[in-house]
Amino acid sequence: MLLACCLLYDRVDVVGVVLSALTLVVTAFGVWTTWRASAAMDDGAAARQLSKAVVHAGSMSPRVLGGDRVVADVTYRFRPCAHARGAALPLRPAGRLDGLVADYQVLRPRRLVVTGQPGAGKSVLARSFVAELNKARADGDPVPVLIALGDWEREESFRDWVVRHLVRDYGRSWKRARQLVDAGLVLPVIDGLDEMDRTEVPLAESRAQSALDALAGYQEGLEPAPLVLTCRTDLYDALEASGRPMLDAARVEIDPVSAEAAAGFLSRRAGAAYRQAAWAPVLDELRAHPQGMLARSLSTPWRLVLVATAYEQANDPGELLTCTTREEVGDTLLGHFIPSSVSAAAEAWSRCASEDVHVWLGTLARGLQEQGGGTTDLVLPELARSPRAAWARRLYALLVGACAMVPALILLSCLGGDPVVWGMSAVLVVVGSIGWLHLRPAGISLWRRADFTLPPWGSPLWGVGIRLACSGRGRWAVGLTALWPVLILWRSVAPHPLGGVGDWASAVTMLFTPMLAVVLVTARCLGSAAVGPSGWPRAGLFFALLLLWPATVEIFRSRTAGLGAVYLLTAVGSLYLALCGPMAMYACWLLVNCRRLPFRLSRFLEWSRAAGLIRVTGAAYQFRHREFQEWLTRHPVPARPTPTAHPPTRTTTP
Known part of the structure; x- marks a missing residue:
């Protein structure tokens, strides 16, 4: 009898080891197959994938056009170049917004500068141009990508800057982004040359002049690389007169709207x-x-x-x-x-007073002003690195120190003791210390998928991502990787004779594992461009719940919540700060600014986008117009109570 029990337990151990090994093999093989499927993508397929991401990211709120089908009539005209190195112009220019794509396609070389007065519609024209050119794009043509020029610095080459924005704004990997740029399959549509400098900066020392010099050297072999640039008329006139213009480009001027058209x-x-x-x-x-x-x-x-x-x-x-x-x-x-x-606006945030909305937007506008350099991009992961975020970074450093202190104390108290506890404490000290590196602009991170984002809950994008994951080259890798949570759940709930531990309470803690597999695959297929800039905080919250849920369940299951519970929470906190340091710093920034901004900032910004107060460029929020941003910096709070915008009696539209 004793021998039979021993043999039974040996078989259980063997089955458990086999299941664990099979789990590791399936996981490794699924990851390797997914990587191979991604690496095997050719330039054409990568360009088509980028084009889809740009289409998703380029959608505009109807409020941007005033919330009505009626739009202003925008016309333009080609202006002669002030030098002899201009692009060949079309014989019969269309001169209207719906003909700009056709005019651009006959330019040789394909370099275009769009100028106009402040508020002339340069940014809206650039967005419309990207959308229309994507529709008319054939295989082998470059993909138009809208990029704001505000964060370019002199030390960075223009090619590297484009690659960086493909990674940040459109969810491409670094390798894939460089592949597309080197193959000439990216057409940068650059907005905001006139928003790079303050008015008192001399033209010869301005970042705008340096950017123009960098664009002049942006080439494909010996030919000028195609690009589109927007700029204010007076600034571009001054840049042309400086003797260092951008050569080989055509220039169109947006006409003012006539009084009759207005x-x-x-x-x-x-x-x-x-x-x-x-x-x-x-x-x-x-x-x-x-x-x-x-x-x-x-x-x-x-x-x-x-x-x-x-x-x-x-x-x-x-x-x-x-x-x-x-x-x-x-x-x-x-x-x-x-x-x-x-x-x-008809969303929930519209129940807030307009004075509160004014104060919140004014706080964000003042923060952008203090960053200097004509900054217009409001990127959520970068808020905690702004000059005004010193207290948020200090709070994050305090959390990292606290999470690394407990394992360090246990490590010192266990010298010569249990080797398992000693080893785990040493690992947690190292993992917790990695969190400090997130305080550096270019620190080492255990989690390299900076483009991982989540769509809003209930969004149809979830279904789109699942369909993308279950079709195409990576479907076999997805199927194999899906076996991983199944094996883990089997190990948790199966009876002892079948190699499981028969612990249903542990199975509850593992319910998030299948959800993680589905979310990871879905988010990887969608990319950050399709999800939008507000999906990044949702990903941070998801990882926090994923790590804290099993720890919380285990603490409630234990009869004593002493050092073991503290050690478990510290381990989970150290791992989260090492994996998702920028997300944790963003949470610290929200806590520090909770009295000046809504804690659910991303939801407020999404509502502001739908209301027409904010626009989105890739992974960045921007104020609707630079004039609006500058007005908010001068008027961060309402000067007087504003009259209600609700009429006493409203006539319904038939």
Whole structure:
């Protein structure tokens, strides 16, 4: 009998060892097969994948165009170059927004500079250009990618800068991004040359001039590499006159919106259609004085959208007739912009007072101003590294020190004791110390997938990611990797004779393992561009729950919550800080700024995007317009209580 029991236990141990070894083999083989499938992708397939990511990332909120089907009529004209090295122009330019792609495709070389006055619609035109060119793109053509130029520095080569943005903004790996750039399959559409410097910086020493020099040297072999650049008219005129322009490029100038076109745009809006008596004085002034102050103040698509938003539902547009300067018109419009956008939004955040929204956006705008260099990109992972985030970094350093201190004390107290405890403590000290490296801009990280993001819960992107994971070259790797959680669950719940431990309580702690496998595969297939910049905090929360859930269950299962519980939580905390240091620093930054900003900042920014206050470029949020950002830095809090934007009685649209 004793011999039979021993043989039974030996068999159980053997089965357990076989299952554990099989788990490791399947996991390693699945990861290796996935890597091979990814590495085998050719340039054409990689370009098509990037094109899909750009399409997902380039969607604009309807509020960006004013929340109506009526859009301003934007026209342009080619301007002669101030030098002899210009691109060959089309014989019959279209001159309208819907013909820009056709005009660009006949340029030789394909280098285009788009200029216009502030608010002329350069950024919206660049986004529309990227979307339309992606639709007309054939296999072998470069993929247009919209990139904001604000974070480029002189020390970084332009090619490396493009690669970095493909990784950060569009979820490409470093290897894949370099492969695409080296193959000439990326067309940079660069926005914001005029937003790189402060006004007092001399032109010869400006970052804009250095960027223009770098763009002039951006080549494919001996030929100029294709690119599109947007800039304010007066700055680009000064850069051309400096004697160091960008050669081999054509230049188009966006025309101002005429008074008649502005009046036609406003009269066709739904607000003017239902409030004709209120709008009549403004429309009459535009038509009667086409060169007047009001017509010149409303000569850009941005200002027209501001007018439509400010007076769509309420407020009297006739107050614009009392303004005497263009600056006064801008301040009046921007004063109504936030309350009107809040009232027009239908999401949960619209229940917040417009004054709170104003204060939160003003805090973010002041933070960007303090970073200097004309910064316009609001990137969530980088908030904790801003100059104002010193206390957040100190809190993170305190957490790292606390999580590394407990294993260090146990290590010192166990010298010559249990070798298992000694070894685990030494490992945790090393893992916890790695968290300190996240405080450095280029520190070592155990978790290298910086592009890992999660779609919003309930988003149809989850279904898209699962379909992508279950089809294509990586489907066999996905199937093999899916066996890993199955084997782990079997090891937890199976009875002893079949190689399991028969512990159902432990199986509860392992329920997140299949979820992790599905989420990892889904997120890897979607990429950060499809998910958007708000998916990064969700990934951090997911990993926190993933690590803390089993530890919490084990603590509640134990009869004593003494040193063992503290040691377990410390181990989990050290691992999380080592794996997801930037996410932990972002949480510290939110805690430090909880009185000045909503704790669910990413959700607020997504609502602001839907409301038309914020726009998205890749993995970065940006204020709707640079004028709006600068106005918020001057007015971080509402100057006076704003009138409600809800009309007493609202006529429903038939």
